[in-house]
Every structure is written in C-alpha cells, then in structure tokens.
Amino acid sequence: MRILVQGCRQALSLLLAGDPEIWEITCRTVAVSGSATALSVLVGLPLGFMLAMRPFRARPLVVSWANAGMGLPPVVVGLWVSLMLWRYGPLGRLGLLYTPVAMVLAQAVIATPLVAALSMAGLQQLGERVKLQIMALGASPVQAVWLMVREARYSLLAAVMAGFGAVVSEVGASMMVGGNIRGHTRVLTTATVLEVSKGNFEVAIALSFILLVLAWGITFLLTVLQQRNYRR
C-alpha cells in the first residue's frame, strides 16, 4: 500500500514537472494510435458498409472473419506484421520494422476488424427499410451512403471508439514491431511495461495515469460528438 501511495505522489510530481520524455512518449502515443484508428476507419468503415448493404457469395465467410478479428491477440498481429516487415520478409525492402509506421500498421490490423464488424452491425440495425426510404427520397448512390452514415452515426462513432480503445491499450504488437526504442518507438504502454520491469513503479504509475486520461479524454470527445443531437 505504501508503494502505491508513494508511487502516486511521485507520479504526480513527475507530471507536474512536465518531464520532456513523458510528454514526448504521450505525443507519440496519440500520433501512432490516432493514425492507426484513422487507417482502420478508412478501411473498416467501407468494409462494414459493404458487408451490411451488399449481398455477395462469400459474405458469411468475410463476416465471420471480421467477427473473429475482434478478438485478434495483439501478439499474434505483432508476430505476423514483424514477419512481413522483417528484412527478408515480403515487405522487408521498405525498411519499416522498428519504426512508428510499423506500429501504425500493426495497430490498424488490430482495429480494422473491430471497426468493420461494429459498423456492419450498426448499419444492419437500420435495416432495409431505411435504405429503401432514402433511395425513395431521390438520393443518388453517394447521397444514400452519406445519409446512411448520418443515420447510423451513433453506432459508427461507437465503432471508432472501440477501435481507438483497442489500439491505445495494446502492448504486444507495439513491442514486437516497434521494439520500444527510446526516443523513436516508445509509447505509453511499452514504456509502462519497461518501467515495471525495472522496478520504477512511480514512473509506471505516472504513465498509466496519462494513458487512462488519454483514453478517457479522446473517448469523451467522441462521446460528446456522438450524443450531441441525440434527442430520443
């Protein structure tokens, strides 16, 4: 208990002192997880839309992949992305391993099935009736997609929040493809693991506080956006 109190006190002083390394790690975490979430939305949202709206032969198979992908272990993703980016791997020439870009790719692989499966569920909930109604109003295909997204925005924002939550809190993949290199690929989760292994609990607690505030803060912003026009 004493360790906990002492750790909290030291963490608070570290935070208030504005340690430049902690700030750097925090900013990198936001950049990497934010980019990975954005990438997963770019891929997952159209995929979710296609799965919800367009019937095709392999649809049940793809849906089952998306659903299974929601529980994809980050270390497995880390392993496969590492193998792909390894010097002698298929994408080894790009020299991305142990860079923030590799971390973005690995995290995007984790978040994309979540965004796709949850947005598919949200859009399916609207039903064929809303789709037909929108078409009946005289919407072009592009306008129809926009109106569908607007109608399902609460579910879609929930999918984005779930995606961000998954990537900002994962450690396995980031560690494997990023390598936790100081000043280069170290993020809040990997730094926390390292500090705990070194016995620096006060730094680890400080990092965990920042991670919690960050995860909550961004989710809060998305929630405000989500609930802004909710009047039912």
Added chain:
Amino acid sequence: MGDVLQARDLEIRHGTWKLSVPLLSVRRGEVLAVLGPNGAGKTSLLMVLAGLRQPAAGTVLFDGVPLGGGRHLLEQRRRMALVLQDGCLLQGTVLHNVVLPLRLRGVPWREARERARRWLDRVGALHLEQRAAGGLSRGEVQRVILARALVSEPELLLLDEPFSGLDRPIRQELLRSLRALLELTGITCIFVTHDFAEVPMLADRVVCLLDGRVADEGSPWRVLRRPRNPALAQFLGIENVWPVVRWERTNHRAGRVWLEGMKQALKVQGELPRWPTHACLPADEVELSPDPGRDRVASANWLPGRVTGVYPAGEGFCVEVSCGIRVLGRVGRRAVANGSCREGAEVWVHLPADALVLVGDTEGSGGARTRAP
C-alpha cells in the same frame, strides 16, 4: 391526356412466387388503386414501378421512356415520390425531413425551407416543424411523410398502404386530406391497399391483384360491387356467394337463375357472363321485411324464410336467414330491438335483381366476359 406510367408484360418473381401484369397504365391526373390481399405482390409491383426493383421480364415506361439504369434512372426517380408502408422519418427535426428531398435535388436551403413549410402547412403539420422526428405520434408521422413526398411536387406519387395501422378516424381524415391535395395539384397517383374501404374514397380506377395476376380492373364501384369471379367476391368481403345450378337468359341484359337448394328461380339484371357458376350479393343489398305486402312479394325475388342467427356487425347487425339458401343481410338496431329480426322470427327476404351479380368460375368458361346467347 397520355399515360404517365405504363407497364407491359411485367413479370415479377420471388422464388417460386410469380406476379404477371400484361398491361398496367395510369393516365395523367388519375388516381389508380392497386387492391389485393396480403402477399398478392402489391408492394413488389410498386417497387418495380418506382425503379427500385428489377422485374424478371417486361418493361416500365415512365412518360413514354423506359425506366433505365444509372443516372437516367435517378433522374426518372426524382420525378416520382414513393411512400413506403410503415415509412419512417430520418433523424433530425420535421423540417429537416421535409426539406431533404429538395436538398437531394439541389434546391438551395432557403427555397427548400419555404417550400417545405408550405407543404407542412397544407397537410396541417406546420406546428410540428421544429419537433424532433422521433417524438411524433403515428398520425403526425404520416402527415409529415405525406408532406415529404409531395414537397418535390412529383409527376407521379406512389403510395404503399400509407395509412395502414392508423385508427379509423385519423385514417379517414388523412384520406380526405390526400384526396384534396391530389385534386389541388393534379398529381398522378398509384396507391396500394388491401383495405377496399379506402378505394372509393381515393381512386378513379382500381386494379385487383389475386393469385399472381390482374384479376379485375375497372371503376371502384364496378370492381367492388360486381366482382368477376367467386374468389374476388370472397376477397372483397361480399357476404352472399351461392352456387348456380341452372340459368337461362331472357334477353341480353336479363335472365333467370336457380341456386343450389332452391326450387324458385331468381330474376337477374345487368351484365351477364357466358357461363355463370355463382351468384353474389352484398349483405347491405339484401332487404328484410316481416310483411312486405302481397303486391311486392308477387313482383320478384322475395323469399319467405326464418331467422337463424343475429350477430353484431359494425354499427348494426348481421342477420342470417334460412330460405332454402343461407342469406346474410344487414339491419339496424331498431329491427332487432322490436323483435322483427330476432332469432326464430319469420321474415321475407328480397334479393334485388339489379344487385344480384352472376360470376363465372374461370376465364375459360367465359365468366368474366359478357356475350349475347
């Protein structure tokens, strides 16, 4: 006045189910009702006419031009408006919903808002304009949906049971409002319903779908009161349908008919099919009297009988009389209260010759066609 919409040799399939429509047309300014029981394919037909579903075969011409694909189809669809069964409002305010069809067509916001407010006013829903769409009653939702359909002032309005599920007074009021708006604007309308009580209130012409085909077409009065075959009579809720055992034609619009279980012949007048198999008569055309007088009884089609059952039906009572055949008639409360139509009472039943309709069983027997002997 040309046809706004014409469907030729249309075939709509859904698994093993099939609907065939050889020809369906609606003239400019006309209100056409498509009547049929649940599962007759009314909604599928409307979807095809609106260009939202492809038929298995046949063509649909809108203003003389086939409904095409891509941009062309979108332009054609934007000249129509479709109200779906259990149509829904999108999220946002009522005004945002009514403005939407205009905004999708590129009308500037200010102009769209003015037009939307004008149509909300016309359907009696202007006071709802700033209300959230999710907080409206069912009747209010239908008014707003009507305004949203009419705001783009379409050339063709397609309605799929727009007022089903509403209370009768609200439904009647909305039907009256719609009739007035259609008369005001001259918009051509096709509306689908399974409630034949709605048809005379709104339609100039009616098409009846039954068993995967167009079973009848004509004026609402003719289709509803003089059905072409027993199946249609049954669907239209005509209470008395009797098998014919013998018949003879006395001239080209009159004849005599013997019903199963009756020795006496009944006179019939009007359109006579070639081979009648059944005689039909709505219960409200049947006259019941305890003592009609000797002169009237001698005239025609008066039968002595005994009341075998009295059931409440709507605002009055339905009386079942046995007179060789089983006849259902309607009477008011007073006839039941004064005992003239109580169970067991002896009454005279009049089956008016001009209301008695002879129908043929199938087209092959010439049931739907009138032909001189």
